[in-house]
Amino acid sequence: MDINQKYTPQSWPDHPETATMEGKNKFIGFWLLLAAETVTFASLFATYLALKDKGPSGMEFSAAGLFELPLVFAMTMILLTSSLTSVYAMYHMKNHNFKAMQAWLGITVLLGATFLGLEIYEFNHYVHLGFGFTNSAFSSAFYVLVGTHGAHVLFGLSWFIALMLRNAKRGLNMYNAPKFYLASLYWHFIDVVWVFIFTVVYLMGVIG
Amino acid sequence: MSSIAQKKGFGATIWDFMTTVDHKKIAILYLISGGFFFLVGGIEAMLIRIQLAKAGNDFLSAGTYNEIITMHGTTMIFLAAMPILLAFMNAIMPLQIGARDVAFPFLNSLGFWLFFFGGIFLNLSWFMGGAPDAGWTNYASLALASEGKGIDFYSLGLTISGFGTLIAGINFLVTIINMRAPGMTYMRMPLFTWTTFVASALILLAFPPLTVGLFFMVFDRMFDSNFFAVEMGGNTIIWEHLFWIFGHPEVYILILPAFGIFSEIFAIFSRKRLFGYTALVFATILIGFYGFMVWAHHMFTVGLGPTANAVFALATMIIAVPTGIKIFNWLLTIWGGNISFTVPMIYAVAFIPSFVAGGVTGVMQAIAPLDYQLHDSYFIVAHFHYVIVGGVVLAILAGTHLYWPKMFGTMLSEKLGKWTFWFFFIGFHLTFFIQHFLGLMGMPRRVYTFGADQGWDLFNAISSAGAVLMAIGIIILLVNVVMTTIKNERVGNDPWGDGRTLEWAIPSPPPFYNFAQTPLVRGLDTFWIEKMEGNKKGMIFAEPLGDIHMPNNSFIPFVISLGMFIASFGALYFLDDDKPWALPVLIIGLLITFGSMLVRSLKDDLGFHITKAELLEDAKGGKTDGH
Ligand code: HEM
Ligand SMILES: [Cu+2]
Numbered sequence: 097m098d099i100n101q102k103y104t105p106q107s108w109p110d111h112p113e114t115a116t117m118e119g120k121n122k123f124i125g126f127w128l129l130l131a132a133e134t135v136t137f138a139s140l141f142a143t144y145l146a147l148k149d150k151g152p153s154g155m156e157f158s159a160a161g162l163f164e165l166p167l168v169f170a171m172t173m174i175l176l177t178s179s180l181t182s183v184y185a186m187y188h189m190k191n192h193n194f195k196a197m198q199a200w201l202g203i204t205v206l207l208g209a210t211f212l213g214l215e216i217y218e219f220n221h222y223v224h225l226g227f228g229f230t231n232s233a234f235s236s237a238f239y240v241l242v243g244t245h246g247a248h249v250l251f252g253l254s255w256f257i258a259l260m261l262r263n264a265k266r267g268l269n270m271y272n273a274p275k276f277y278l279a280s281l282y283w284h285f286i287d288v289v290w291v292f293i294f295t296v297v298y299l300m301g302v303i304g
Numbered sequence: 305m306s307s308i309a310q311k312k313g314f315g316a317t318i319w320d321f322m323t324t325v326d327h328k329k330i331a332i333l334y335l336i337s338g339g340f341f342f343l344v345g346g347i348e349a350m351l352i353r354i355q356l357a358k359a360g361n362d363f364l365s366a367g368t369y370n371e372i373i374t375m376h377g378t379t380m381i382f383l384a385a386m387p388i389l390l391a392f393m394n395a396i397m398p399l400q401i402g403a404r405d406v407a408f409p410f411l412n413s414l415g416f417w418l419f420f421f422g423g424i425f426l427n428l429s430w431f432m433g434g435a436p437d438a439g440w441t442n443y444a445s446l447a448l449a450s451e452g453k454g455i456d457f458y459s460l461g462l463t464i465s466g467f468g469t470l471i472a473g474i475n476f477l478v479t480i481i482n483m484r485a486p487g488m489t490y491m492r493m494p495l496f497t498w499t500t501f502v503a504s505a506l507i508l509l510a511f512p513p514l515t516v517g518l519f520f521m522v523f524d525r526m527f528d529s530n531f532f533a534v535e536m537g538g539n540t541i542i543w544e545h546l547f548w549i550f551g552h553p554e555v556y557i558l559i560l561p562a563f564g565i566f567s568e569i570f571a572i573f574s575r576k577r578l579f580g581y582t583a584l585v586f587a588t589i590l591i592g593f594y595g596f597m598v599w600a601h602h603m604f605t606v607g608l609g610p611t612a613n614a615v616f617a618l619a620t621m622i623i624a625v626p627t628g629i630k631i632f633n634w635l636l637t638i639w640g641g642n643i644s645f646t647v648p649m650i651y652a653v654a655f656i657p658s659f660v661a662g663g664v665t666g667v668m669q670a671i672a673p674l675d676y677q678l679h680d681s682y683f684i685v686a687h688f689h690y691v692i693v694g695g696v697v698l699a700i701l702a703g704t705h706l707y708w709p710k711m712f713g714t715m716l717s718e719k720l721g722k723w724t725f726w727f728f729f730i731g732f733h734l735t736f737f738i739q740h741f742l743g744l745m746g747m748p749r750r751v752y753t754f755g756a757d758q759g760w761d762l763f764n765a766i767s768s769a770g771a772v773l774m775a776i777g778i779i780i781l782l783v784n785v786v787m788t789t790i791k792n793e794r795v796g797n798d799p800w801g802d803g804r805t806l807e808w809a810i811p812s813p814p815p816f817y818n819f820a821q822t823p824l825v826r827g828l829d830t831f832w833i834e835k836m837e838g839n840k841k842g843m844i845f846a847e848p849l850g851d852i853h854m855p856n857n858s859f860i861p862f863v864i865s866l867g868m869f870i871a872s873f874g875a876l877y878f879l880d881d882d883k884p885w886a887l888p889v890l891i892i893g894l895l896i897t898f899g900s901m902l903v904r905s906l907k908d909d910l911g912f913h914i915t916k917a918e919l920l921e922d923a924k925g926g927k928t929d930g931h
Binding site for chain 1: 407408470474475477478481482483508509511512513515516517519520523524527528529530531533535536537538539542546549902905906908910
């Protein structure tokens with residue numbers, strides 16, 4: 097692979113992310129990493145379900161009483177949309193349209209940052225109600241599950257930003273195409289995990 | 305850039321190893337550090353046996369004893385057995401599939417350094433206020449009550465080294481999926497490659513639950529969260545589940561590569577194709593699969609209820625079936641073979657009855673009602689040492705002899721090897737066989753002493769005597785290594801004369817690019833096929849001689865891991881009021897880690913090319929070959 101080789105949309109391969117041996121390796125390796133991440137979150141979910149509403153005797157907090165759907169619903173919509181915008185970005189990546197890709201990635205980052213801001217607001221709100229990290233087994237399990245997801249969002253954002261800045265001047269090539277692709281794959285994974293959090297923690301929490 | 309061995313200065317050699325991304329050198333790093341930790345764990349075992357050699361002994365205090373058994377178990381499993389197996393996987397698997405390196409050479413190095421620093425960190429606990437003392441299983445009810453920082457060393461150290469292992473697992477999986485030479489179909493892969501594959505898949509899925517459990521442990525102990533704090537609604541059984549969801553697959557992570565090594569040995573030294581290759585492959589996959597469905601057999605006495613116990617008891621017994629299939633395949637491989645009793649073969653033959661004994665007690669323990677009697681007694685200690693020492697450690701010793709010439713280009717002495725074998729083998733059975741009876745007589749596990757009136761003195765004394773024999777065996781092995789290294793008699797491609805797979809078709813040790821031309825594989829035991837057809841080159845080639853692309857060395861993996869190591873000390877102390885330096889240390893460590901990750905991500909690293917001319921010169925330059 098020659099990093100200096102210039103491509104046109106015509107000479108650019110259909111699947112630049114797997115066009116080189118290195119890209120293929122990264123592609124499979126990353127899917128395997130996502131498998132490990134899935135097991136990680138499965139463990140966190142199982143723990144959360146075991147500890148839901150559990151606390152010292154007489155604890156005043158419960159999922160049904162604490163969570164409110166409107167804000168979380170907005171967050172869900174924002175994150176889902178950001179997944180969609182990252183798909184647009186990859187569409188332009190595959191067409192070798194660097195400017196459009198950067199633009200859509202920029203929007204993705206903004207949406208992701210908004211999501212993160214709202215999450216911080218939400219946590220802050222709970223803490224002010226007295227539902228801190230050390231309040232109960234329930235609170236610990238909640239913050240660690242949702243917080244781990246939040247940390248993933250933060251990492252995904254930093255990854256996007258680093259890639260965008262690093263490649264701003266030189267555009268797409270066979271070396272960085274797999275990197276962009278994997279970052280967006282990661283972003284989808286984060287999104288899927290959030291859908292489960294929304295369902296298991298919030299929806300099932302509020303319903304009972 | 306020719307690979308002809310030049311004499312390098314000591315400093316340059318160290319630097320070379322600190323920055324290498326070559327799987328063969330990383331293998332040597334794993335072997336040396338794993339070997340070092342094996343000695344540490346072995347010394348701890350000797351201390352335990354000295355303490356238990358007679359009734360009412362006061363050689364160790366109760367508290368120190370707890371620290372020593374905990375560190376012995378933890379060190380042996382995480383820092384000795386697994387890394388030494390990773391050493392063989394690194395050294396041999398890429399050669400067996402005809403690859404020039406692993407899929408991610410950079411990550412390979414990172415995996416090693418994370419394991420290394422994690423292990424050092426854990427062991428520094430001895431000098432920094434006391435080692436962990438809640439057993440290698442670190443049950444939450446004990447761990448939360450443990451004073452001092454020992455448990456935190458355990459959690460942080462294992463987290464770091466666990467990341468390293470996970471990275472290694474992913475790397476091997478991708479290597480096997482993507483980097484096989486043309487013609488090397490899945491059903492032509494040597495069994496050691498197959499077992500590496502399945503063990504890596506187990507690593508991939510088993511380590512995350514452990515990491516999650518360790519995080520909970522850190523949070524509970526340091527940040528007052530309540531996962532295991534019963535009075536706050538927590539539940540200590542969650543730790544047990546997470547630990548054993550990891551822990552049971554872990555024993556297969558250890559034993560499957562051991563099976564792989566023995567499979568190679570049986571075929572080589574019986575001069576026969578493995579009997580039932582296909583069955584062996586499928587048995588390996590099945591064992592890996594069932595391995596995830598039996599974890600609660602470690603928790604029969606917790607009170608999960610009769611249904612759960614029955615299900616897990618049955619699942620456990622079912623695993624014995626594929627394992628039994630393997631045993632018969634090996635026996636039938638030997639049957640009618642043209643056997644040569646080299647040191648590796650002696651180990652392999654000795655392994656079968658030893659491991660079967662461990663398997664039989666395993667099935668006994670799977671009978672839940674019987675396990676109520678056996679649980680937490682010396683019977684358990686006897687069982688798991690039969691499988692771990694009689695299986696994994698014998699495989700490690702056999703593999704050391706078998707692959708030493710491929711890794712270092714010179715053969716260990718067969719004579720000394722046999723001495724090691726006999727001391728170790730007799731010592732092993734002497735130590736652990738009798739512990740079955742100690743268990744049945746009621747001696748509990750993890751007790752630091754016993755009374756003279758309990759009638760356990762004689763058997764304990766015998767057990768300790770056996771441990772001395774094993775120690776002598778290991779000392780002879782060390783002498784063997786030193787003498788072999790000093791003599792340094794170089795060997796050719798196929799020093800055992802009967803190699804069957806690709807690693808024996810290239811020089812010992814191989815040039816850093818392994819294969820000047822990628823081989824074309826025509827069947828199972830491809831080197832054997834070529835030899836039988838009189839092909840002097842040992843292989844046919846899939847490509848003409850041409851330029852080869854290789855990865856650059858890098859210092860970054862070392863720095864990333866060093867950052868984690870430094871940060872861990874900060875994490876350990878930053879909540880203590882009297883240690884204001886700790887928070888900056890934590891931050892600096894994390895900055896080093898993330899900073900170097902960022903550098904890695906932003907700086908292009910495209911590798912370099914070895915030209916055809918250099919390869920030709922290398923071939924002439926008299927690298928050892930032929931014998
Ligand atoms: C070769 C000589 C060895 C000797 C003499 C030895 C001896 C012992 C003894 C006396 C105990 C304490 C039992 C108790 O009180 O519960 C023990 C525990 C243990 N050993 Fe070994 N051992 C040896 C090798 C190994 C190896 C190679 C491994 C693993 C690869 C291993 C893994 C363990 C584990 C996991 C424990 C349990 C620790 C715990 O209770 O937390 N041992 N060993
Ligand atoms: Cu088990």
